Amino acid sequence: MARGRPREFDVDEAVDTALAVFWDRGYEGATLADLTDAIGIRRGSLYAAFGSKEALFDQVLLRYGETIARYIARAVLLPTAHDVVAAVWRGAVEATTDENTPHGCLIVHGALSCSADNDAVRARLAEIRRSDRQRLRERFRRAVDSGDLSAGADPEALATYVATVQHGIAVQARSGASRSELHSMVDLALAGLRRPEQPEQPEQPERS
Amino acid sequence: MARGRPREFDVDEAVDTALAVFWDRGYEGATLADLTDAIGIRRGSLYAAFGSKEALFDQVLLRYGETIARYIARAVLLPTAHDVVAAVWRGAVEATTDENTPHGCLIVHGALSCSADNDAVRARLAEIRRSDRQRLRERFRRAVDSGDLSAGADPEALATYVATVQHGIAVQARSGASRSELHSMVDLALAGLRRPEQPEQPEQPERS
DNA sequence: TGTAATGATGACCTATCGGTCAAGAATTGA
DNA sequence: TCAATTCTTGACCGATAGGTCATCATTACA
Structure with missing residues (x-):
């Protein structure tokens, strides 16, 4: 089956190793x-297997x-909705x-800023973040429809809030915050979400 | 007084211009x-005035x-405490x-990740974030002492939470979120802070 | 007016960036 | 055994990174 000289490294393992490097240094920081x-290979092998640095990053x-x-x-x-947020x-x-x-989130610090040459990578990560937020928004819309969230809740703002804390966690982790510190912080944030999905709305039992 | 040839550009303006460039592209992204x-000057002038790229960044x-x-x-x-958080x-x-x-925060995206050469810059920004968080913690401690926050409040967790949302906002802005979207999100987050400074019994984290 | 001091300029430096390629090595099918 | 095929290797590419320097221009002071 395999015609020519067999590849001497495992592509899947190489992707995992590359993941670790990109995660550690970001897209541009990883040379x-x-x-x-x-990975333990030469340039030529990498280009034969993946095509380019950007394709490998994909x-x-x-x-x-x-x-x-x-x-x-x-989570979704x-x-x-509360379970979703907590998860x-x-x-x-x-x-x-x-x-x-490495500490932090590749999607957040992989290319929050970069040179003009690699702006496509920055935009790509921003798009992933954006679509994740949209997924949350859709989920919270369904929660409103099903009555899990009150009718006055704002799925858009809630999704933005959840994404904000999520990405903020990534920055804190990157800045040296510990796991237990962040879990304590999440305790506090979740406590604030017990019932306040509608900012100004007077308290209103769901039906009756 | 000024002995030799006078400088043909304004150093303060140059710093402002450099700020705009670094803010836009991050430390490494800005060449x-x-x-x-x-700035409108030649390399030599920049080095004569500032010493190095890193010194200019300082x-x-x-x-x-x-x-x-x-x-x-x-804000502090x-x-x-509520005023502080809101501000x-x-x-x-x-x-x-x-x-x-440029959208986003220089302290956050200026060098969240970078090449090994510039790790000092990354660490420097992380240190600024860390010290900002400590300032918040001190402020919230005083709020507990003065009775502004309840005795059960956790200044450490609250400071981490405020910093997390703050930095999350920077990431959202960098991802294209609008000012009004983010203000709506802050409405929601502030509503959650009305009274819940002491988390009730924390729910069980899945792991660790 | 001359000299010391400082800034401006552009050529130049080394290192490294992502990427390419020709040649050799290892495999399969005929 | 011999093509055909595929991978590996190391030298090599142009571009650009941050940084330096000799030379010249412009000023104040004596």
């Missing part, structure tokens, strides 16, 4: 030399979504403060 | 060519703190979504 050194983003950031897709499946924030804390991986 | 082109950080990020120092002077978040929204400046 070809960093990547090939970590593979890495896919992998990241399937593993590290999987907590988001899981939970039964109540996103708890998941973010866990993902960004694992002692076996 | 010497970007900076000198924007000047820029100073300027940023005195102007754009001044809202933080102002306000009479109540920080409102200030962050305003600072990160001004249509006349």
